[in-house]
Amino acid sequence: MNKLKLNALVKSQDWTMFGIIASIYLVWRIGTVGNWSKECWILLLICLLGIRKDQVDVDWKRFFLFGIPLLGVFYYFYGTGNGFWWRIANWMFENNRHPWHWDAYMNAIPLNTGGWARWIASPFLDKAMVWIYNYGFVLSLWICIVRSFWTRSIKKMLSYALSGHMLQFPLILPFYNLILLHEVWYVNKQPDLLHRVFTDENSLLVATMNCFPSMHTSISFAMLLLALREKDRIFKTMMVTYCAAIIFSTLYLQIHWLIDVFAGMLFAFGTVKLSDLLIRIGSKNMLPTTFKKFYQKGTKAASNEITI
Template sequence: MTKLKLNELMKSMDWTMFGIIASIFLIWQIGTVGNWSTECWILLCICLLGVRKDQIDVDWKRFFLIGIPLLGVFYYFYGSGNGFWWKIANWMFENNRHPWRWDSYMNAIPLNSGGWARWISTPFLDRAMVWVYNYGFVLSLWICIVRSFWTRSVKKMLSYALSGHMLQFPLILPFYNLILLHEVWYVNKQPDLLHRVFADENSLLVAVMNCFPSMHTSISFAMLLLALREKDRIFKYMMVMYCGAIIFSTLYLQIHWVIDVIAGMLFAYGTVKLTDFLIRIGASHVVPAKFKRFYSKRAAPASSELTM
């Protein structure tokens, strides 16, 4: 009798609503850990306005069983990834494994310093570009992952995540281990427009190396390439403007060289294509047929389903 009542109770619960609440809480935690400003949340909300145009026909409850744990995994690596990255950067600095040193070569190329990007500069634009740059490394990725979550597409979530930090981090390390290139302002003995505070000289040197290719550029450009595949025009236009601003900020703030930016775009294009290949192979040969049948079951009628 008790078991029967328990089954009835479980069936009577609105698991879709529980999934929505859990998802919102997890996304809020992501923003909290990232110390998102009000502007970050506004940008995310604007990008979500037309999400229904890209939603796929999958039952919410079935999606939440996969989507929420997957989002949680991304959140875990996001929280631990920054410390891991700086450990690698410090290791490379201490071991000094840079057979190629490009500061003088890059500085000798006309217009390569990107100083032309500051032909029009104002205090307001300075503050705006600092905000764009400081958040751009992760916010561009999280906006796309969160939005793909609300489209109920595990494939899109994986596509954005793999094209972003998950593949770019390991693939870019050989460049950073072989090539020593410092930030533009440091090479040209200019003020740091990001106004960073460094504990000592070693901390400064670790922070200003590893420029080629520009990973701010590669992350944002990869997100832009994938965003252009979506149907919603609001999202596409916002990502064009935001990701374009991230790339421009690297030049405006005298962080990256023009060649770094071009290399970052090419690197991003290659990463997106590699991700497409891996997902295609995984969907064909790795994902079990039972999982495909479970996940691809169509959503319930609109009257009983929550739409975003």
């Protein structure tokens, strides 16, 4: 009798509404941990305006069972990832495993410093570029992941995450371990336009090395490439504009060299293609049949979503 009452109580609950509330809370926590400004939230909301054009035909309750835990996993690694990254950077600095030093070579290449990007410099543009650069490393990725969550697409969430930090971090480490290249302003003894405060010389050197390829460029360009696959024009326009601005900011602020930017774009293209391959292999050969049947039950579009 108690079991019947419990089943009746469970069935009477509006689990879709609970899922929506939990999802909104999780997205809010992501922004809180990232110290998002109001401009970040406005950009996210604009990118969400046309989500119906890209939504997958999957029942909300079925999606929430997998989507919320997956978003939670991304949130967890986001919260711990920054410290992990800086431990790796410090380890590389302390062990000095850089057989190739490129500062002089890069500085000798015409137009490679990106100084031409500052021909249009102004106080307003300086401030805007600092905001774009400081948030660009993670915000471009999070906007895409959060939007793909509200389109009810597990595949898109994985595609954005894999093409972003999940694949790029481990794949870029050999470059950063072999090549020592400092930021443009440091090599040319110019002021730091990001106005960072360094506690000592070691922290300065750690923060200004590891430029090739530009990971700000590779993350944003990967998001740009994936955003172009979506149907909603508002989202595509906003992401192309925002991601292009991130790439431009690396040159405008004298952080990365022009060759770093080109290398970052090429690196991003490779990670997107690798992500596509991994998802295709995983969905075809590794995904349990029971999961496919449960997730796509009663929907035709969901079947395509899982098996693409």
